[in-house]
Amino acid sequence: MKRRPHAISFRMISTVWWTSILCLTILWLTVLTHTAGAAPGHEGEEALFTQLQSGKRIAIEKNFTPAEKPTVYLTFDDGPSKLTPKVLDILREEDVRATFFVLGGQVQERPNTAKRIVEDGHALGNHTYNHVYWELYSDFRTFWEQVQKTENILLETTGVRPRLVRAPGGTYGNFDAFYFYYLGQAGYEIYDWTIDSEDARRPGMTADQIVRAVEKGPFGNEVIVLMHDGSGHDETVKALPRVIRLFKEKGYAFASLTPGVKPVQFSSGKLKWSRTENRESFDNLLTTAHEHRELWAVEDILGKDNAPKALPGSPAAIAYTEAAQRGGPDRLNVRMGDRTLALTKEQFRFQDGSYRVPLRPLIAAMGGTVEWNAERRTAVVRYGAITAEYDLARQELRIRRPAAEWNPEAKAHILPFPEMELANGTLYVPLRQTLELLGDRVLSSDVPHERGTVEVLAAVYGGYWTGWMPI
Ligand SMILES: [Zn+2]
Incomplete structure (x- = not known):
């Protein structure tokens, strides 16, 4: 009598074991099929491998913004x-x-x-x-x-x-x-x-x-x-x-x-x-x-906000702290290559140490377009190869990004995005996230040259794959 339960449990374990193996095999086959289906696939990777093995590095196209001054x-x-x-x-x-x-x-x-x-x-x-x-x-x-x-x-x-x-x-x-x-x-x-x-x-x-x-x-x-x-x-x-x-x-x-x-x-x-x-x-x-x-x-x-990080006690830190105490700086300049989006206090919001800016002028300065679909309460951004839908009704952001080097299929992402806000007919979006989700990069957010002005320096890539994109 004592043996039977043992025997059963052993059989059960055995069944579970084999089922797991079977599942894993199926999963593995699925992964294999999926990988094989996605170019560059094995041939592309083989070529890559051969090149690396020959000692030649693979050049990755990236745009780095050179420093403006030494x-x-x-x-x-x-x-x-x-x-x-x-x-x-x-x-x-x-x-x-x-x-x-x-x-x-x-x-x-x-x-x-x-x-x-x-x-x-x-x-x-x-x-x-x-x-x-x-x-x-x-x-x-x-x-x-x-x-x-x-x-x-x-x-x-x-x-x-x-x-x-x-x-x-x-x-x-x-x-x-x-x-x-x-x-x-x-x-x-x-x-x-x-x-x-x-x-x-x-x-x-x-x-x-x-x-x-x-x-x-x-x-x-x-x-x-x-x-x-x-x-x-x-x-x-x-x-x-x-x-x-x-x-x-x-x-x-x-x-x-x-x-x-x-x-x-x-x-x-x-x-x-x-x-x-x-x-x-x-x-x-x-x-x-x-x-x-x-x-x-x-x-x-x-994980990031737009709060400038400056040395405690440095002029930059003092300027920033003063600005923050007043509820944000008086002016916000977003510098993107040779274009600058200059906003005065009434034109942006400063909340919890991060900046929200009007979507339309931001995208325009980046070189993209925005269309407002009133019925769906959705702003559709077209920026190079990227399409982003800011859906106010659902509080979500849908992004279709260009193909990545290792993932050649263009991919759609849906992100909860409660940070957007409509006020007086203007859609405000968080600055850093918007830039980064559209494939651009904030290089520095603490260049307060003069009192009351904060400059955000960003590298913009025009909505094309550049080797970096957060999703
Ligand atoms: Zn060392």
């Missing part, structure tokens, strides 16, 4: 360490923003410093978890896992999921075409540098030597300076005020890197590592990369 991006790698708060103090004092490519392991040790980097208005980048070259460069999977691990730590600690990546040791001789391609497909931007401060070239570099290395340039319109705030780099801290003065004297503006800044990447040289990639793992990694990109996109839409 701009320097100071970058600090390998932290946070006990030196990082000193670096942050100097940057605050000088009212300068920078970028920190941090190690996941270091962030675990100094979570509060990582938080302060973000609170002080600097950008965070991912510099992998442990910086161990032979682990990172023996196989892309390890590199990917370390980037993911670091990303999760940063997300948990600071709320930021950085898209900026810097390869430990730089990409030269370390990255091959596969590394670049996978990371690009996952939505990361990879930044090497244009000026090496040489602070990590050998032990014992003095502050004088570091300043002299920076002085050598080259001083282009956009400069990315490599420095280190990992432990032992006390001389970098000493050199920093002089490095800042150097760029101030040359008339450079200081900024944090954003994914809108054109990446600097070394040409891929002879690899220092021997690696092989096979077709199957290529497919798997590509799927993982694409999934990751989607995951991010949702956060891009939901």
Whole structure:
């Protein structure tokens, strides 16, 4: 008697097991069929794989907006360490923003410093978890896992999921075409540098030597300076005020890197590592990369507001705080390439730190058109290859976007969109979301040149696929 129930439950488990296998097989076949149906399909991917294997990188068309005036991006790698708060103090004092490519392991040790980097208005980048070259460069999977691990730590600690990546040791001789391609497909931007401060070239570099290395340039319109705030780099801290003065004297503006800044990447040289990639793992990694990109996109839409991030106590922050206390700035300029949408206080709304702007003039300035369908209470936006329907009745937004490189079928998305609002015959929409959902990008939202005016700087792509779109 005691055996029977056992036997039954075993049979049941067995049935469940086989049913699961069957379901999984069907699912797998469905996925396979679906993938095969979607061009570029296997042939396209085969060609891609062959090209990458030959070492040739795949060029992805993207429009980056060059800085309008000479701009320097100071970058600090390998932290946070006990030196990082000193670096942050100097940057605050000088009212300068920078970028920190941090190690996941270091962030675990100094979570509060990582938080302060973000609170002080600097950008965070991912510099992998442990910086161990032979682990990172023996196989892309390890590199990917370390980037993911670091990303999760940063997300948990600071709320930021950085898209900026810097390869430990730089990409030269370390990255091959596969590394670049996978990371690009996952939505990361990879930044090497244009000026090496040489602070990590050998032990014992003095502050004088570091300043002299920076002085050598080259001083282009956009400069990315490599420095280190990992432990032992006390001389970098000493050199920093002089490095800042150097760029101030040359008339450079200081900024944090954003994914809108054109990446600097070394040409891929002879690899220092021997690696092989096979077709199957290529497919798997590509799927993982694409999934990751989607995951991010949702956060891009939901997670941001338009509140300017400025250094506490800086003139920008004071101007902004004053404006915010009065219920928003007096003027809002949205600069999109050579066009500017200039709105006065009566023409936009400022709510919970974000801007809502009238849809029609915004789209017109972007180069699109808007039609109002009174019966359906829907504004239909046509912008390049994108159609967007702002449905006021249903409080939803329907977007039909152009085909993406990895998803050649044009796709329709329906998003709940309670943020739109009709007042006196004008439809107001959130500025940042609207730009980003239409494939454009907000590069900066905190350029308050004069008191009471906030400038939002956006890169607009005319409604065509440019390698980036949040959905
Ligand atoms: Zn490093």
